[in-house]
Amino acid sequence: MFRHLLAGLAFAAATFIAPAMAQEQPRRGGEFIFAVGGEPDTTDCHAATNFAVVHHLAPHYSTLVKFNTQKYPEIMGDVAKSWAVSPDGKTYTFKLVQPIKFHDGSALTARDVKASFERIKTPPQGARSARRDHFADVASIDAPDAETVVFKLNNANPAFMTYLAAPFNCIYSAAKLAVDPRYPEKEVMGSGPFVFVERVRGSHWVGKRFDGYFRQGHPYLDGFRTATMSGAAMLNAIQGGQVMAEFRGISPNEKARVANPKLTFQETSWLSGLILSFNIEKKPFDDVRVRRALSLALDRWNAAPALARVSQAKEVGSLLRPGYAYAPTAAELATYPGMGRDVARNRAEAKRLLAEAGQSNLKFELISMSLPPFPTVAVWLIDQWRQIGVTVEQRVAERATYFGSRTSGAFEVMLDFTTEFADEPNFQLRRFISFDRVPGFNVSRHLDRQLDEIFDKQERETDFNKRKALVRDFQIQLMDLAYTVPLFWFERIVPIAKNVHGWHITPSHLLGQDLGDVWMSAN
Secondary structure (H helix, E strand, C coil), X not given: CCHHHHHHHCCCHHHCECCCCCCXXXXXXXXXXXXXXXXXXXXXXXXXXXXXXXXHHHHHCCCCEEECCCCCCCEEECCEEEEEXXXXXXXXXXXXXXXXXXXXXXXXXXXXXXXXXXXXXXXXCCCCCCCHHHHCCEEEEEEEECCEEEEEECCCCCCHHHHHCCCCCCCCCHHHHHHCCCHHHCCCCCCCCEEXXXXXXXXXXXXXXXXXXXXXXXXXCCEEEEEECCHHHHHHHHHHCCCCEECCCCCHHHHHHHCCCCEEEEEEEEEEEEEEEECCCCCCCCCHHHHHHHHHCCCHHHHHHHHHHHCCEEEECCCCCCCCCCCCCHHHHCCCCCCCCCHHHHHHHHHHHHHHCCCCCCEEEEEEECCCCHHHHHHHHHHHHHCCCCEEEEEEECHHHHHHHHHXXXXXXXXXXXXXXXXXXXXXXXCCCCCCCCCCCCCCCCCCHHHHHHHHHHHHCCCHHHHHHHHHHHHHHHHHHCCEEEEEEEEEEEEEECCEECCCCCXXXXXXXXXXXXXXXXX
């Protein structure tokens, strides 16, 4: 059982391109300064959904388990030192490191882990949990003693360890939650490697070493400081050495701009990509022939190399990141609906479908976000559709307007995106099940009970090969009906000063941000 987890661990770490580690031993001291392109919209990890929260809060908190960034997607303990899974996959028993202290000096025990995950599963009145559905299978969470936590599930779930390893699952003080269930919104107090010092909105965030941290000898840094900046200001600061890293990632053009002898780059494929969503509540996009035609018109395979030279859009893929254990190979993908390599044949079929649907002179508006590489890819899309006689106007929207349209359905066709904290079909595919089941996530707003059934089966399937077949079937049906179709996956390029060590890139910009292993050499 759970062979799918073992298969995931076999993912080739060699796909990562990282600078060689210095031979010298880690040294203590120094303040690490890095840029973050946004303000956290909350200080409650459990309510958070974006990178700005993680990049600011992760250094202050511990989690039960986390991803091993040197061996992604392997999962390792954080406050957990070991765990066991029952033969039926329904009971997970964790043993905790002891002793562990919170920043206020109080002890962290199994009681705090239990209280934190119960808060995620069933948030108290006024609190918000962005991942409560991850723990819908959990029947109970018990803390039989100070160092033991037991999760009992109603059903085996192949993604459960991944759910537990989310970087948003901060461990909070049960005693403080008992007094005020919303205290994390008001106070940053965890058990992570760094103690919160100050926040100046629009400027910086500061943390200092927690001398009582449970991992002996860690952290190495005296502290860290974020600089709130993006765009040209961020690039200038990296190029000039005022900040030492930017962890979300930059484009190939930006890499060339900031390159200097004191800077290096870590690169990998990114768990973020562009997709195309059709609003099936708007005519003529309720007609599958129109949606199929607009997908068939796109020459993704020849466009990818050119786009990669000027943007983060790099690789053609399915709805799962290329190279991931459940994703199709390039050869397999070319057999999926709309993804064939014979462009002339595809476009002839696209024109036929439009004519049959009475839409040979189709005109519509494409909404895209103002952030790169959205406008660049939108221009490419418009040119592709022009070649089958379709006229499209791009509406470039600022972030707030874009997300408002995305949620409300105030669009015809949207240059959409996908991003997650880890590779997992339950994450990547869930947003494509019926709109009434996930109203805040299904952008195309379709209802499809057959898709729902396939998704539900793969969600429970613990045999890797059987689950992979179900994941393939789900994607093929979704792409055949073309509610949403994939375009390109991004490349993640992280600039980091050469004297900064101990940080390892993964495909996710949400992992590995507690900074407990980061250290700085003298030069």
